[in-house]
Amino acid sequence: MKNVTLFLASGAGRMLRGTVGIALAYIGVLLTSGVWLALLLVVGVVVFLGALLDICLCGLVTHGTLSDKKIRGKSTNEQQGTTIALAVLGLVAFGGLAYLAANSDDADTSSQTAITATVAPKPTTTEQSAIDEHEQSQEDMLVYLIEEEKLAHDVYTVLYQQYGARVFGNILNSEQTHQDRVLTLLEARNIDDPRSSELGVFNNTELQTLYDQLITQGKQSAEEAYKVGVAIEEKDIKDITDQLATATDSDVVATLEALRNGSENHLRAFNRQLGQY
Incomplete structure (x- = not known):
């Protein structure tokens, strides 16, 4: 019963982080556009997925599914695995941001080129x-x-x-x-x-x-x-x-x-x- 309580409490905290992530994504949709929209969306998704992953690992250890000592001894390694997974997701997210930023710069350049093209050419x-x-x-x-x-x-x-x-x-x-x-x-x-x-x-x-x-x-x-x-x-x-x-x-x-x-x-x-x- 104690393990179940700990599991629920830990899960609630992680779900709260997930909710914050979704909220950030929603705010991004309402208030921003372009690269900043992508930033909030990616951060929200990463936090939410990280929370889900953390819940799953924590549930396996705390609830007893992997209750033997050998597996319990690996909880630290699993937490490290969680951290690594979140780091990988973060790298992917920021890689996506870099791509979006580059495309945004290209779009701005194209727009500027189009505007410049409308200026009357200098007479020969x-x-x-x-x-x-x-x-x-x-x-x-x-x-x-x-x-x-x-x-x-x-x-x-x-x-x-x-x-x-x-x-x-x-x-x-x-x-x-x-x-x-x-x-x-x-x-x-x-x-x-x-x-x-x-x-x-x-x-x-x-x-x-x-x-x-x-x-x-x-x-x-x-x-x-x-x-x-x-x-x-x-x-x-x-x-x-x-x-x-x-x-x-x-x-x-x-x-x-x-x-x-x-x-x-x-x-x-x-x-x-x-x-x-």
Whole structure:
């Protein structure tokens, strides 16, 4: 009876350890994931299996199944065997953990590779050269455009002073607004404003020559002055249409379209004046 009591008491303690093991596994399922989940699961299983093994060995010795002295004398060896068995199970468990950790690292690496793959590749030398050429072309276009709008403003200013015709006064103010819109594009791209503050002075030699020719023509008569207005607006419309064919930036496109619409209105106004002759 005493042996039975000892057996039950010892078994209860070992079962308690087994229960703790199962609890750890259950907590792992609820609270963790990945390698840590595997860790708690393995620890729980090892503790539980170790407890069962210990119960079986203890039962054989204490209950009397192996009651002879020879076998009882081997209880110490059996306890050592239990320890060795638990150690082996532990090694297996940690080996499994190492495998899981390695796989987890591989998964993380694969995930990182996938994320990296979504990053836009660095442009090649040829592509970068094309980008630089486009930006330079756009800069040149905007620099030319703002001086072209200044040309219209300055010519109309001189002709308004010459003839006092209201159409020149109205449109020269509109040309100032056009310049302001182009200036906004230049400032957004850190491009220097090429305009001179002097009336009739231009950095672009082509525009300088054109200005001088138009002033000479416009001063001949009011009719010639209106013809100058038509020539300027027709040139603006053609240039802007060509610029729109290559423009890609949304703000540049919007500005060009607005300028072209304005020039088309100006062209109609000058043609109405010419219709009087």
